[in-house]
Amino acid sequence: MKKIKHVKNNMLRGDGNATKALLIDVAGKLIAEQGYEKTTSKNICERAKANSAAINYHFGSHEGLYVAVLEEVHRYLLNIKDLQEIEEKNISAKEKLVQFLDTFILNVWKKECWQIKVWARELMNPSPFIAKILSENAIPKFNVVVKIFSEYTGLSKNNPKLYSCILSTMAPFALTFLVRRNNTEVIKLLPVRYSEEDLIEDLKAFALKGIEVFCQK
Template sequence: MKKEKTVANKETKSLIINCAGRLIAKYGYANVTSKSICKEAKVNMAAINYHFGSRDGLYRAVLKETHDFLISVSELNKLHLSDITAKEKIEVFIDIFIERLSNKKNWYLKVWAREIVNPSPFITQILSKKTLLKLNIVAKIFSEYTKLPITDLKLYSCILSTVSPFALAFLAHDTFELLPVKFSEKELAAHTKEVVLAGLDKFREAQS
């Protein structure tokens, strides 16, 4: 019975987060009320306080899930510890971002885009807890390929130059169909890998 209640609670929390995420992506956090979220999720008004403590607590949960959607710690750990080559790890890293970018049916990118344009006080809490942990794993992946030591500033320049275009793309992903050049997810991934690896190879060769 207790196990069934735990499962039900998790399902309800997930439902509320997804409903809140969709509404916030469309209207912005400031314009979405607890009442509208509960109506969308078909739960009573006490549900938000019960599961998240407050409306702000719910938004922190939305941002946490958004941050994990972009790329999670478990995904990075699995990639870092995998048996594939260092080059393949970089390629898979890029594939993950391209796949997320190409997923137009989710609300995560729109929520993230709103935070980039107009950051809330909550985003720093999420970033401080998650980003450093993710960066440490990414640094190991990039260090394995470039041969740059973890303590070398150039390694983090490599990471930043790889990830920054995706941050911009997440912001403008809704306008891709307006571009004069049409491309598939596969074509975008192949071109991105070519550009990223060409840059990383310069540092790799310098370490040889």
Template sequence: MPSHSSHTASASVARARADGEATRANIIEAAGRLFAERGYAETTSKAICERAQTNIAAVNYHFGSRDELYLTLLREVHKRVMSMRFLREIAGSPMSAEDKLGVFLEGLISAIVDSTSWHTRLWAREILTPSPLLSQVLREEAMPKFQVLSGIVSEITGLRPGTPALTCCVLSVLAPCLVLLVLDPCVESPLRELFDRPAAELAAQMRVLALQGLQAVRNRA
């Protein structure tokens, strides 16, 4: 029968683990907001510690360095905006390629338009003012997703994977989404009213436009 001291030790370990997870989550949230506000170059480790109300030892313990913390944030952004698991589920579903594209667009547009978190703002800042870590994140997170989306677009157009023509088609699908991503909804612009529309309605219209272009490519081929 376990002794009282064993129960006490187990409880202490569980409490320490919970405290560590809470500290890690708090650092991520504080750093995410700061990097989104100031950018990679202007966000210091000291500012992160002050915002998270912790010390540099805690940051280094959980992440190793400021750069590793920033990479963790960018990976969190990719999971929040469009996870690889969700995209693979779409690609592997029995739906038509056209419906797969529609579900993809609705998920992505919803994440961009409906989001009030720091995630999309951080990614928009990273695209506009790239950090030295952008290429690594694109290689690890963006490229695999681009390949999955390319497979869906290949089904619609009949173009072979890996061809420049197919890459142009995928870019034509993503371009309107990227414009919405980097656009600040608080700034007055001709596109400002798009953020007031339901994401599903906006995605449906983008699906129509995308499919018309992709079908035109298929017909020409």
């Protein structure tokens, strides 16, 4: 009996890292399509052609897999290493801020992938796991962003105005992102023809000018 159990466990393990990555990818795509509530472990394992016990084996539970999906979403959309590289570059404070905005726009606005759709769903209908994801993944990234904005504005990290500045800068991008990901094309709502590229550049220019004016107050 022990020998049979040993063989079964080996079959379950397979290539552990590859299986985990596959389950995260399949789960992410299903959740992007139909939402977390409608995505079952059975659905995921069937599409991944994985052992029915694979999710519990690798993630502990269905909920554990979803947390892993959200962690992958954060890693994919805005990698903390990319932010740290920008913050540590030997360039002007304005160039750092522009590079951050370009990276944010490229990763969060332009990418067409399941990670974007999952995050949009999570923001519109937060799960019980969002606090964990924010504290362990978003906050460390936000701290790097704070350094970039602090250097450009000259505002101390202890100054509440710095955080007003950050939120005011990011809000238009976040709003248009959410509207766009809920199958509404912002451009079509406008009474004039306006390319998405022009909208992005204008939002960025408005953000930079807004920061400049804000810092003069």
